[in-house]
């Protein structure tokens with residue numbers, strides 16, 4: 001499989017290089033040159049497979065000859081062996097048509113573990129035959145950071161520098177990052193928002209001298225391998241609910257547009273997806289973009305679903321690439337306009353093409369709390385604020401009555417205990433795998449959201465390229 005940049009002028013890479021590169025050299029994001037497809041029979045054949053077997057079947061075409069099927073299976077067994085549920089991503093029924101896809105059974109209690117446990121192993125495998133030391137830089141609103149740190153702590157040939165917005169992540173999220181004291185883990189709290197952190201990461205990639213000096217790589221969903229691993233659970237859930245004979249809709253709490261883009265790829269691969277519902281909180285740029293074509297950046301509002309307090313959604317560029325006819329030069333011009341104007345208008349044609357698969361909804365604080373209470377009272381399920389945003393959008397969606405609707409439950413409720421207690425009166429406890437979190441020592445640096453300060457901090461601690 002060959003990978004092309006959304007902006008059309010970076011080198012075309014294979015899977016191994018694309019995994020290690022993270023962001024493309026032209027500032028774009030890598031995508032497969034063509035979407036691999038599965039026939040109806042191949043999709044039907046996924047029924048009854050374990051999660052690991054499904055993962056191998058779905059990811060093999062993307063991995064190509066970078067790994068043998070046996071190697072890929074071994075890595076998946078190691079990655080998903082750390083999950084606390086035998087099904088890895090189990091489905092829970094809420095009522096006659098609503099389901100939750102529980103994605104929080106990994107080590108750090110959020111869906112990010114599904115991809116990052118595998119990505120950590122892929123880095124290790126690909127670096128084992130190279131004389132390269134990787135400097136991973138990342139931005140987090142809480143969950144990517146903890147999952148990436150868990151996946152990379154103590155690994156040889158990798159340092160990780162993770163930027164989070166000071167005071168804007170939950171206590172559990174912060175401690176999951178800052179109490180990991182492995183020497184290759186470096187946490188930085190910046191004075192700014194997640195968008196500022198993400199912009200700093202992209203600026204460091206764009207600083208070619210810095211990027212070359214330290215072999216930069218990414219663990220955010222700008223890294224293609226992240227999304228690849230997330231495609232798997234759409235297939236896994238849908239075949240359990242009757243695909244390919246019965247289409248399934250998914251409601252996805254969305255921030256950086258990575259998780260829902262993985263669902264889009266599943267649909268492009270042939271999975272019968274009735275609709276992908278893009279559920280945002282009041283930071284609603286994606287809802288505005290998909291409903292009226294207004295992709296314009298507003299100010300970030302802090303909410304009880306902080307992991308989605310995002311305005312500039314990295315992966316929306318991947319959808320825009322398809323909506324621009326996969327013409328990199330055309331998209332590069334649009335993205336340049338977006339970067340200077342902070343806005344981009346989707347044409348009527350683009351809106352109608354996107355509307356074929358996507359619906360969207362903006363869910364405010366009251367609607368979110370109501371969805372948490374509904375899940376509690378009607379299905380005895382305590383859900384987190386992000387999953388509640390997905391569920392509120394799912395319950396409001398206009399869909400044929402016979403279509404099952406799966407809400408992606410993206411985090412364990414104990415990660416956001418105050419918000420859950422406020423809405424439901426219940427105080428979920430941390431599962432055993434997170435025991436002792438509040439007794440451990442924390443370590444992190446606090447820096448201004450300025451590229452000079454961040455680069456200087458990293459340069460003092462990272463290993464330069466030989």
Ligand SMILES: Cc1ncc(COP(=O)(O)O)c(C=O)c1O
Nearest residue numbers: 143254255256257258259307410
């Ligand atoms: C718990 C949780 N739910 C939903 C999201 C949104 O996912 P995405 O950024 O892939 O849209 C995130 C992070 O972004 C998250 O941490």
Ligand SMILES: N[C@@H](CCOP(=O)(O)O)C(=O)O
Nearest residue numbers: 140141142143144220221307
């Ligand atoms: N919610 C995310 C934001 C970063 O998203 P990513 O999927 O691009 O890594 C987080 O928890 O950090």
